[in-house]
Amino acid sequence: MAVKSIMTGDSTKIFHMSKTLLKYYRKVSWNLLDSAAELKARCKEEAAIYGLIGDSIEDVLYGMDSCFIPDMDMLEGRLQSLYLTKTMIGLVNKAMLRIKEYPEHGELYYSILYWQFTAPKHMSETEILSLVNIERTTFYKRKKEAIELLGIILWGFMQPEFIGLLKELTKE
Numbered sequence: 001m002a003v004k005s006i007m008t009g010d011s012t013k014i015f016h017m018s019k020t021l022l023k024y025y026r027k028v029s030w031n032l033l034d035s036a037a038e039l040k041a042r043c044k045e046e047a048a049i050y051g052l053i054g055d056s057i058e059d060v061l062y063g064m065d066s067c068f069i070p071d072m073d074m075l076e077g078r079l080q081s082l083y084l085t086k087t088m089i090g091l092v093n094k095a096m097l098r099i100k101e102y103p104e105h106g107e108l109y110y111s112i113l114y115w116q117f118t119a120p121k122h123m124s125e126t127e128i129l130s131l132v133n134i135e136r137t138t139f140y141k142r143k144k145e146a147i148e149l150l151g152i153i154l155w156g157f158m159q160p161e162f163i164g165l166l167k168e169l170t171k172e
Contacts, residue, residue, distance in 0.1 A: 011148065018151035022117035025092060029118075032085050039078055091161065092118070095153040102149060108132060109146035116143065 096118065100110035115128045123131075129139055 011151075014151035014155055015144075015148050018147050018154060021092065021154070022113065022147065022150070025089070025118050026120070026122065028085060029089055029120075032082065032089065035078070035082055039082065091154065091158050092150075095150055095158060098153050098157075099146065099149055105142060105145070108134070108142055109149060112139065112143050113146050113150065 096110060096113060099113065100106050102109060111132050112128065115123050115131060116125075125136075125139070129136060132139070134142070
């Protein structure tokens with residue numbers, strides 16, 4: 001069964017949302033690592049200033065109930081943002097693994113998306129064509145199908161999981 005035959009709803013919107021998400025994946029992943037390291041350094045500073053036992057992110061969060069840290073709201077907000085970003089990246093990774101298992105062209109879809117959007121190092125289309133060993137026209141056709149399938153998985157199957165997480169994090 002081709003991807004087109006299982007697309008429902010506004011497939012153009014799903015396609016463009018998925019493509020936009022993939023477009024920023026590599027930069028967001030890199031920024032997440034950088035932000036986490038920065039936050040960990042900040043937690044070490046807070047632990048030293050306020051005499052907390054331990055200096056990990058978890059230790060600072062645990063100790064925040066027992067002492068007053070002036071910008072704790074900012075720290076909590078950054079942690080929540082990092083957690084949501086990490087979760088979204090995790091959902092994309094999970095969707096990519098599901099794509100890999102797709103019965104028709106799944107391995108090829110996965111390879112195209114991985115090398116084009118999610119691999120740590122950017123590769124040119126010529127390099128990707130060589131890696132996956134397909135012609136340029138087939139590459140563009142399969143890339144479009146792969147992005148559509150990713151959209152189906154993310155916004156059809158995994159969206160409830162992400163929405164549930166958002167509700168859990170935003171309830172007071």
